[in-house]
Amino acid sequence: MRALAFSILAAALFAGPALAGPSAPTEKVELTKMMGRWYEVARLPNKIQTGCQGGTSDWQRVADGFAVVQACHKGSLTAPVTEWKAKAKVLDPSTNAKLQMTFFNGLVKQEYWVLEHRPDQGWLISARRVGARCG
Numbered sequence: 612m613r614a615l616a617f618s619i620l621a622a623a624l625f626a627g628p629a630l631a632g633p634s635a636p637t638e639k640v641e642l643t644k645m646m647g648r649w650y651e652v653a654r655l656p657n658k659i660q661t662g663c664q665g666g667t668s669d670w671q672r673v674a675d676g677f678a679v680v681q682a683c684h685k686g687s688l689t690a691p692v693t694e695w696k697a698k699a700k701v702l703d704p705s706t707n708a709k710l711q712m713t714f715f716n717g718l719v720k721q722e723y724w725v726l727e728h729r730p731d732q733g734w735l736i737s738a739r740r741v742g743a744r745c746g
Contacts, residue, residue: 635703635709635724636703636706636708636709636724636725636726637706637708638706638708638727638728639705639706639707639708640706640707640708640725640728641707641730642672642701642707643672644728644730645670645677646670646671646672647669647670648667648668648669648670649667649668649669649670649735650666650667651665651666651667651668651683652734654666657739659695659714660683661685662685662686663683663684663685663693664683664684664685664686664687664688664690665683665684665688666681666682666683667681667682667683668680668681668682669681669682670699673698675698675700676698676699676700676701677698677699677700677710678696678697678698679696679697679698679699679712680694680695680696680697681694681695681696681697682694682695695714695715696714697712697713697714698712698713698717699711699712699713699723702722707725708724708725708726709722709723709724709725710722710723710724710725711723721739721740722739722740723737723738723739723740724737724738724740725737726738
């Protein structure tokens with residue numbers, strides 16, 4: 612089982628300029644290790660995922676980046692699955708650790724950083740960079 616954990620500390624570090632943030636990711640992310648299903652372990656609340664439980668993120672390589680399907684059960688684990696699709700592209704080819712995600716046919720663009728990962732153990736920590744300007 613792969614775990615996709617959104618670190619409370621890491622996400623908070625991106626929340627505002629008053630907080631000291633980590634330096635940009637420098638550890639190389641092997642993109643082939645991103646493929647497949649990731650299970651969400653924790654996250655900070657956000658509007659799209661209000662009430663979500665049992666979140667997953669399915670990554671598939673496509674010619675111009677990744678096709679991503681995110682899903683969860685809204686309200687309870689017995690509720691029907693809610694899905695939304697995204698596209699992801701690498702912003703920093705030197706590390707592959709900065710990604711731009713576009714949702715809702717490009718209406719919403721968000722930058723995510725892989726802050727830490729251990730592919731041999733099947734986990735990573737990512738955070739949405741608040742205030743980032745994407746494309």
